[in-house]
Amino acid sequence: MxxxxxxxxxxxxxxxxxxxxxxxxxxxxxxxxxxxxxxxxxxxxxxxxxxxxxxxxxxxxxxxxxxxxxxxxxxxxxxxxxxxxxxxxxxxxxxxxxxxxxxxxxxxxxxxxxxxxxxxxxxxxxxxxxxxxxxxxxxxxxxxxxxxxxxxxxxxGVPTGYGAAVNSAKNSYLVTPGSTCVVFGLGGVGSAIVMGCKASGASRIIGVDINEEKFPRAKALGVTDCLNPNKLQKPVHEVVKEMTGVGVHFAFEAIGRVDTMDAAWNSCNDSYGVCLIVGLAPSDAQLCLEAAKIVSGKTLKGVCLGxxxxxxxxxxxxxxxxxxxxxxxxxxxxxxxxxxxxxxxxxxxxxxxxxxxxxx
Structure with missing residues (x-):
C-alpha cells in the first residue's frame, strides 16, 4: 500500500x-x-x-x-x-x-x-x-x-461560517432578527455564514462575489441581493450603504483579502455596525483602517471557527x-x-x- x-x-x-x-x-x-x-x-x-x-x-x-x-x-x-x-x-x-x-x-x-x-x-x-x-x-x-x-x-467550514453568525454573538455579536447583513465571499464558508444569518432571522442578506455563477446557489440559501464588485460604478461598500441607507448591522469577510476586509469594515453602520473577519489572510498581509472611524462605535472582530x-x-x-x-x-x-x-x-x-x- x-x-x-x-x-x-x-x-x-x-x-x-x-x-x-x-x-x-x-x-x-x-x-x-x-x-x-x-x-x-x-x-x-x-x-x-x-x-x-x-x-x-x-x-x-x-x-x-x-x-x-x-x-x-x-x-x-x-x-x-x-x-x-x-x-x-x-x-x-x-x-x-x-x-x-x-x-x-x-x-x-x-x-x-x-x-x-x-x-x-x-x-x-x-x-x-x-x-x-x-x-x-x-x-x-x-x-x-x-x-x-x-x-x-x-x-x-460549517462552524467557521455558521458559527460566525449564530455563535460569535454569544460574545455580544450575534446576528439578531430583522438585522441587515453583507457577506463578502460566497464559497463554502461564506455560504455557511448565509445559512447562519438566515437562521438568526436577518431581514436582508447581501452577498458579494466576483463570480456570478455562485449567485443562484447563494439565493437558494438565503441571500436577498447579489453584488459583483467588478460591475459596479462605485466602490462596493458605497453601494451597500446606499442599499441599506445607513450601513449594515453585520458585515462578514470570508475570503481572506485585505481589500475585502476593508470593504466589509466600511459597509458597516458607523455607530453600531459589527465587522467580523472570518477569512484567513496571507501571513504577510497588513490591514490598514481609517483610524478616526474606529472611535465612532462600530466593532471589528476576528472569528476563528465560529x-x-x-x-x-x-x-x-x-x-x-x-x-x-x-x-x-x-x-x-x-x-x-x-x-x-x-x-x-x-x-x-x-x-x-x-x-x-x-x-x-
Whole structure:
C-alpha cells in the first residue's frame, strides 16, 4: 500500500507510520474517510502562509480511529491547559499550530517521512492522505450514524461560517432578527455564514462575489441581493450603504483579502455596525483602517471557527445535523475520489462548487 497524494508517494507506509505514531505521546492513528478542500488549503498550496514544506495538506476531515497511543485515555472537553481554553469566551488554543504552523506534533517531531526525509503535518491534522496521525486534542468523537461524506465539513467550514453568525454573538455579536447583513465571499464558508444569518432571522442578506455563477446557489440559501464588485460604478461598500441607507448591522469577510476586509469594515453602520473577519489572510498581509472611524462605535472582530470551543461543540453540531436542526447538505455540491484531487482543485478554482468532498 502507499499514500496516493498529489505531493508524495510512500511505500510500505502504513506499518511504518503506525510504528512511529506513538512515541510515548497522546496521539491517534486514523484512516481518513473524507476531506473537504478549504480556502486555507489554497493559501498553503500558494505559499501564502508560514508553513514548513514539504507537508501533507488538509484539515477538514472525517475518519475512523484505528489505534491510539498510551497517552490517549478518552475523548474529553478542551485540553484546559492554555489561556484560550480556560477563558469562557476564548477558543484559539495554543496547541492548534496555526499561526504560524510548525508542521510538528506536540512533542516537536513529525510522524511522516519519505525516503528518510521529514514530511510536515498541516495544523496537526493532514487530512489529504489515507492514513494520518493526530494529537488527541485534534479528534472529537461523533455519532456513529453521521454520514462521513458530509460531516467532514463540520470540522471547519460549517462552524467557521455558521458559527460566525449564530455563535460569535454569544460574545455580544450575534446576528439578531430583522438585522441587515453583507457577506463578502460566497464559497463554502461564506455560504455557511448565509445559512447562519438566515437562521438568526436577518431581514436582508447581501452577498458579494466576483463570480456570478455562485449567485443562484447563494439565493437558494438565503441571500436577498447579489453584488459583483467588478460591475459596479462605485466602490462596493458605497453601494451597500446606499442599499441599506445607513450601513449594515453585520458585515462578514470570508475570503481572506485585505481589500475585502476593508470593504466589509466600511459597509458597516458607523455607530453600531459589527465587522467580523472570518477569512484567513496571507501571513504577510497588513490591514490598514481609517483610524478616526474606529472611535465612532462600530466593532471589528476576528472569528476563528465560529468562536466554538470545538471539542465540546462539534459533536453537538453533528447531532443537530442528524436531527435536521441544521442542513449542511446543500454545501456539498461535488464529491470525487481522492485520486482525482487535481480535478477537485480545478473545480475549486473555477468557483463551480461550494464544497467538493474528497472520498478515500
Amino acid at each position: 502507499k499514500f496516493n497524494t498529489r505531493y508524495t508517494e510512500y511505500n510500505n507506509y502504513k506499518k511504518d507510520l503506525e510504528d512511529r505514531a506513538f512515541c510515548g505521546y497522546d496521539t491517534s492513528f486514523g484512516r481518513m474517510i473524507s476531506s473537504g478542500i478549504c480556502g486555507t488549503d489554497e493559501h498553503v498550496l500558494k505559499g501564502e502562509l508560514v508553513v514548513n514544506y514539504p507537508l501533507i495538506p488538509g484539515h477538514e476531515g472525517a475518519g475512523i480511529v484505528e489505534s491510539v497511543g498510551d497517552g490517549v485515555c478518552a475523548v474529553k472537553p478542551e485540553n484546559g491547559q492554555c489561556d484560550a481554553c480556560l477563558y469562557p469566551k476564548g477558543n484559539f488554543c495554543d496547541k492548534q499550530d496555526v499561526l504560524p504552523c510548525s508542521g510538528l506534533m506536540l512533542d516537536g517531531t513529525s510522524r511522516f517521512s519519505c525516503r528518510g526525509r521529514t514530511i510536515y503535518h498541516s495544523f496537526r491534522t493532514s487530512t489529504f492522505t489515507e492514513y494520518t496521525v493526530v494529537p488527541e486534542i485534534a479528534v472529537v468523537k461523533i455519532d456513529d450514524a453521521a454520514p462521513m461524506d458530509k460531516v467532514c465539513l463540520i470540522s471547519c 468562536d466554538y470551543k470545538t471539542r465540546d461543540c462539534i459533536p453537538q453540531i453533528v447531532t443537530d445535523y442528524l436531527q435536521n436542526k441544521i442542513n449542511i447538505d446543500p454545501l456539498v455540491t461535488h464529491q470525487l475520489p481522492f485520486n482525482k484531487l487535481d480535478e477537485a482543485l480545478e473545480l475549486y478554482h473555477s468557483g463551480k462548487v461550494i464544497r467538493c468532498v474528497l472520498l478515500f
